[in-house]
Amino acid sequence: MPRKLTELKRPVPSDLEIAQSIDPIPISQIAEEVGILPEELIPYGNDKAKVRLEVRDRLANRPNGKYILVTAITPTPLGEGKSTTTVGLAQALGAHLGKVAFANVRQPSQGPTFGIKGGAAGGGYSQIIPMEDFNLHLTGDIHAITAANNLLAAAIDTRMHHESYQSDESLFNRLCPPDKAGNRRFSPIMLRRLKKLGIDKTDPNDLTPEEISRFVRLDIDPDTITWRRVVDTNDRYLRKILIGLGPKEKFQRETGFDITVASEIMAILALTTSLADMRERLGKMVVAMSRSGEPITADDLGVGGALTVLMKDAIMPNLMQTLEGTPAFVHAGPFANIAHGNSSIVADQIALKLAGPDGYVITEAGFGADIGMEKFFDIKCRYSGLVPDAVVLVATIRALKMHGGGPRVVAGRPLDPAYTEENLELVEKGAANLVVHIKNALKYGVPVVVAVNRFITDTDAEVELVRKIAMEAGAEDAVMSNHWADGGAGAVDLGKAVIAAAEKPSNFKFLYDLDLPIKTKIEIIAKEIYGAGSVTYSELAEKQIQTYTENGFDKLPICMAKTHLSLSTDPKLKGAPKGFEVHVREVRASVGAGFIFPLLGEMSTMPGLPTRPAFYDVDIDLETGRVVGLF
Known part of the structure; x- marks a missing residue:
């Protein structure tokens, strides 16, 4: 089933051009080869399908595969390539290292797709296809x-x-x-x-x-x-x-x-x-x-029953594939800064059963590890009962330089030369952010592998410096990965490092006990993960916490809503700040989802569009019917 890419173009074409140059394997064939029965598959055309939850029940007695989480350091506004790394790693394991591997990712919102960030299908030669379907309506969830x-x-x-x-x-x-x-x-x-x-x-x-x-x-x-x-x-x-x-x-x-x-x-x-x-x-x-x-x-x-009727098909994960024919589940898409930022539990459960004891499921958590990873461990793993075998922490030289004091990075503007020329001093100073995230992952008892997502301007000396710092901080390994340009072949070394790390004993533990008071849980996250010195609460937040406690909601886990651009609540504060104040302005209770939702600082749950949104470039070729201008 997996196929190695053989014709890699230079320079690397646009994501859309690459995605449209590869003919997807029929989704029925992908399903059959991973062990999904015809009656467990609901095709949506030839390239994607929904998978019934019955497959999980049928394979209930089969041992799970290895469970790998991909997260990242605190990102620049451009993102550091978690989705691309997730796909590239799955391609390396599946098409190049002979393993059964699944890439499990979130479905992207059309907000960022037509705004600034673009889609989330990966990029370069590490993508999920068809990327147009992936980034637009998919199956309507x-x-x-x-x-x-x-x-x-x-x-x-x-x-x-x-x-x-x-x-x-x-x-x-x-x-x-x-x-x-x-x-x-x-x-x-x-x-x-x-x-x-x-x-x-x-x-x-x-x-x-x-x-x-x-x-x-x-x-x-x-x-x-x-x-x-x-x-x-x-x-x-x-x-x-x-x-x-x-x-x-x-x-x-x-x-x-x-x-x-x-x-x-x-x-x-x-x-x-x-x-x-x-x-x-x-x-x-x-x-x-x-x-x-x-x-x-x-x-x-x-209205609870009617809501369930509207959602009855959405609960089934969407099966797609990577450019190299590795199966991928695309399901659910909560943001990590204003929600818990992880793909679905049912997709992971199904993939782990299909992968079997010798296989791998690579899933991705949104934004930096202080947000997506923490919520993956303390919320998702509590409800799924699944235990991760390793963490892949994605870093870029670009982001480390920013955290070291480099010029501001603004989406849509050219990068300052500081980011395209060797500067070991900026990298070393900014690596403090990397170290915090490594140590935070280790607090959960899970082995860590650092993936340096390489850009063409990165130098060998910069990559080696990151590797040295990461290993000293406790990472099992730190590997340069070039999957954007080379597909799975560019992530083979990363794949080998992940295989080795996943064999290490895991001593997984949660950061906090659910029986602790709401404020105590908030303060543990703020101080242990973010590095805060204190936490303050608005009068409204105090009243809401009291109300939720009186109604028995205080035993739920915490889902912090905060900026993804800093370990602190101030997006301008880079690096590894310590001792800052975290202010909780409002607390909401998502009782159905199962978490308490504190809002830190000025967080908006409705993004805005920039002066020049991405939709300016999106159109359709009237002769071929193909989408053009999508990234």
């Missing part, structure tokens, strides 16, 4: 999340609308209308609400007036609503909006839009383990509090 999220948003405002002018009796007659014989019935989701209220009755006619009032009236406090609408586009002017301006509406309120991948439903898709588990998580999502201080959930609003 993100659209399903948008639909589900906005249905819930509509349900909130609709319920407030109808409660604002109707009596308890009127609400009851509409929620449980009598038939011609005078009989009423509860829908199954209504029985869930009755159980929550402690009302052990199944016949609507048996409810007392007081029970009817408790059942029909959610009495949502509009000031506590945390659920926002979403769209998968960078649209800064939707960050804050006023709704209810129509002449027939009963109220107005301020709200806003987030980008779809910031939705709690995206996090649930990434963290769920089965359809039944997803149904429970969706129903438990807390969207607001009542005026009496009770959490209001999606099931209280009667």
Whole structure:
């Protein structure tokens, strides 16, 4: 199945030109060769397919493959090539070292695709194909999340609308209308609400007036609503909006839009383990509090089942392939700075079973290790029960120079000569950032391999200096990798280093105990991972922590929302700062996803577009029907 690339062009063409020059292997053939049965595959054309979760159950007794996490040092705004490294490493293991290997990555948002960063299919000769499908609609999972999220948003405002002018009796007659014989019935989701209220009755006619009032009236406090609408586009002017301006509406309120991948439903898709588990998580999502201080959930609003119906196909991972025919699962796409930043648990579980005891599953965590890796370990691994065998920490000479005091790196502008000429002093000083991330990974008891993602201007002396510093900091190995230019062949040495590291004993442990108070868990992450000296809280954050603790949400793991451009909460603070203050301005509870969500500093959950967005270059060739200008 895997095929070595033989015609590597120089100079390396654009990502799109490379991707369109390779004919994908039929996805049915990829599936068959990795052991997926025809009835477990749902093709979406010839190049991609969804995989039913039943394959995992069929292979339940098969030992798992080796589980490898790819993360990175604190990146420049250009990114340091984690996705490219994930794909290149999988190609090296599969096409060049004779191993069964899967690349498991997130589906990208169309926000960055049409904004600045571009797609996430990898790059150069280490890509997932078809890259146009990968970076655009794929099989519609993100659209399903948008639909589900906005249905819930509509349900909130609709319920407030109808409660604002109707009596308890009127609400009851509409929620449980009598038939011609005078009989009423509860829908199954209504029985869930009755159980929550402690009302052990199944016949609507048996409810007392007081029970009817408790059942029909959610009495949502509009000031506590945390659920926002979403769209998968960078649209800064939707960050804050006023709704209810129509002449027939009963109220107005301020709200806003987030980008779809910031939705709690995206996090649930990434963290769920089965359809039944997803149904429970969706129903438990807390969207607001009542005026009496009770959490209001999606099931209280009667919409949990409908959300699951909208998401029933999205739970199945998407099977694709790399340029060299290595299988790849593309599933879920939460951002790492405003969510937990990892692909789905079910994709990893399926891949690990298909890979078997001699195979490898390479998965990627978003942004730097202080964000994506920490959340992979402390959130994803808690819910999956999976234990990683090794960490690959991606570094670039460019990023190390930036952390050493190099000039500002700005997306869309040419790099300063400091980044294209040898400068060992900048590299050595900036390597302090690398050392922090190595030591942080080692706190979890997992072996670390540093991958130096090589650029054409990097010198041998700079690469050797990084290797020396990394080894002294405790890395198992530090390897230069040239997979962008050479595909899997350029990552063979990295592959060998990963194979060796994954054979080392792992003493995996979590950073904190879930039974600790919310503040203690926040402070452990801030001090142990970021290097903070203290943590402060706004008055709002203090009140929210108290409310969540009173409602029993304090035993959840922590998902910090912070800038990805610094170990601190100040994006301008580079290198390895120490002793800074972390300020928690707001704390949200993603109860369905299963984490507490502190917002550090000024984090936006809706990105904006730059002066010259990437969409200027995107078009279609009307003669061939092919996409042009996509990266």
